[in-house]
Each structure stands twice: as C-alpha cells, then as structure tokens.
Amino acid sequence: MPTSTQSIREIVSTQPSAAQIFLRFDIDLCSHADDSLNQACAELQLSVDQVLEKLVDAEAAALGAAPADPASLPVGRLIQHIVRVHHLRVRQELPGFAEMAHKLAAKRGDRAPEMTRIEALVEELRADLLGHIQKEEQVLFPFISDLDQNSTVGMPPANACFGSVARPISVMMQEHESAGRTMAELRRLTHGFEAPDWACATHIALYGGLRAFELDLELHVHLENDVLFPRAIEMEGALNHRG
Numbered sequence: 421m422p423t424s425t426q427s428i429r430e431i432v433s434t435q436p437s438a439a440q441i442f443l444r445f446d447i448d449l450c451s452h453a454d455d456s457l458n459q460a461c462a463e464l465q466l467s468v469d470q471v472l473e474k475l476v477d478a479e480a481a482a483l484g485a486a487p488a489d490p491a492s493l494p495v496g497r498l499i500q501h502i503v504r505v506h507h508l509r510v511r512q513e514l515p516g517f518a519e520m521a522h523k524l525a526a527k528r529g530d531r532a533p534e535m536t537r538i539e540a541l542v543e544e545l546r547a548d549l550l551g552h553i554q555k556e557e558q559v560l561f562p563f564i565s566d567l568d569q570n571s572t573v574g575m576p577p578a579n580a581c582f583g584s585v586a587r588p589i590s591v592m593m594q595e596h597e598s599a600g601r602t603m604a605e606l607r608r609l610t611h612g613f614e615a616p617d618w619a620c621a622t623h624i625a626l627y628g629g630l631r632a633f634e635l636d637l638e639l640h641v642h643l644e645n646d647v648l649f650p651r652a653i654e655m656e657g658a659l660n661h662r663g
Contacts, residue, residue, distance in 0.1 A: 432625040437478040439625030453621035495568040506640035514546040
C-alpha cells in the first residue's frame with residue numbers, strides 16, 4: 421500500500437496503476453520523481469489524503485478485478501464483466517500510455533531511439549483497441565445477449581445484417597491477434613518491459629503499466645475467444661436447429 425512519505429518514483433515502481441492517478445492530478449512523473457507524495461501534493465496544493473485514497477482504490481481494483489472464475493459466469497454477467505473490467509481498463513489506461521510514450525519520445529529519444537517506434541505502437545494499440553471494443557459493445561455483445569435471451573424462451577435467433585454471429589466473431593478474433601502482435605513487438609522493443617537503469621519515473625511507469633496491461637489483455641482475449649464466442653456460436657446453432 422502506498423504511503424505519503426514514499427517518492428513518486430517508488431510508488432510507480434511498485435504500483436503501475438499509480439501513474440494514471442498521478443496524471444489525473446497533474447503530478448508530473450519526471451519533475452516530481454524524487455519528491456515524496458507529501459512534497460508533490462504540497463507544491464500543487466493537492467489533498468494528500470485524496471490522492472492516497474485514489475491510489476489505494478486503484479490498487480484494490482487491480483487486485484480484485486476478476487471473480488474467482490469469470491469463465492463460469494452466465495453469458496449476460498460475463499459480458500458485463502468484460503465491459504466493466506477489461507474494456508474499462510482499455511479506455512482508462514491506453515490514452516495515458518500514449519501520452520507518456522509521446523513525452524518520452526520527445527525527451528528521451530536521443531538516448532533511447534527505440535522510443536519513437538514504441539510511441540507509434542502504443543498509439544496504434546490505443547486506436548485499434550478503442551475502435552474494437554466499441555464495435556463489440558454496440559453490435560456484437562447486444563446480439564449475443566439477444567441470443568442468450570432467445571435461448572431461454574426458445575425463440576429463433578434474430579435476423580442480423582451480418583448473417584451468422586460467426587462472421588463478426590471471426591473479425592474480432594483477427595483484431596485480437598493483431599493486438600497481440602503489437603504487444604509482442606512492444607515487449608521486444610522494451611526488453612520485456614524492463615526500464616533501463618537511467619530511466620525516469622515516466623519511463624518506469626510506462627513499462628510497468630504496459631507489462632500489467634499485457635497480462636490483463638491476455639485474460640480479456642481468453643474470456644472472449646475461448647469462453648464467450650464459442651457459447652454464442654453454440655447458442656445460435658441450437659436455436660437454428662430448433663427453428
């Protein structure tokens with residue numbers, strides 16, 4: 421648990437989610453890297469207790485985001501879990517990663533020339549995944565929810581512009597693969613998301629954040645590819661057979 425006497429650098433080194441909180445409070449990770457949280461908050465006239473509360477909430481959310489076995493949830497609750505946990509993480513974290521990568525490419529590009537490519541990949545990941553989850557939430561997930569409801573009452577599947585649910589699922593899975601390739605390239609360029617010894621707090625926060633995000637993305641994709649999508653195809657097949 422973070423404390424007010426720890427430096428900003430120490431906090432982001434042990435809690436990747438802290439970087440997003442500091443950005444929201446306009447606490448610059450580089451200029452305040454060696455300041456204690458007390459010092460940074462005093463300079464910016466912020467409430468230490470309020471910042472600490474948000475840091476603790478973020479840490480608790482990261483530790484308790486998933487139920488013991490999300491794959492065992494009913495379809496409706498599984499969709500809610502994916503949206504409220506994994507999609508929310510995409511929306512909350514990727515813009516901050518893009519901002520940090522942009523700053524590092526501008527300030528540290530001479531010492532770390534790979535940062536220009538990292539900046540481009542993070543921005544690509546941000547744009548691709550934000551568009552991806554929007555399509556899921558606006559088109560695919562509502563259709564799967566309808567399939568689930570129709571399965572309960574024994575109604576035939578609704579007509580959709582894409583025909584079978586397998587078609588948009590195939591597109592979503594291809595986009596998952598693309599995001600995985602981007603993450604793999606980021607892992608390669610960052611040497612396994614290990615910041616160099618001379619790294620500033622922003623550098624440490626970006627790499628630590630990307631490392632944690634990669635793990636969450638793997639679970640996110642697993643729940644869709646291996647759990648939700650096969651159930652949707654099975655439900656549609658059963659309804660078509662019944663009809």
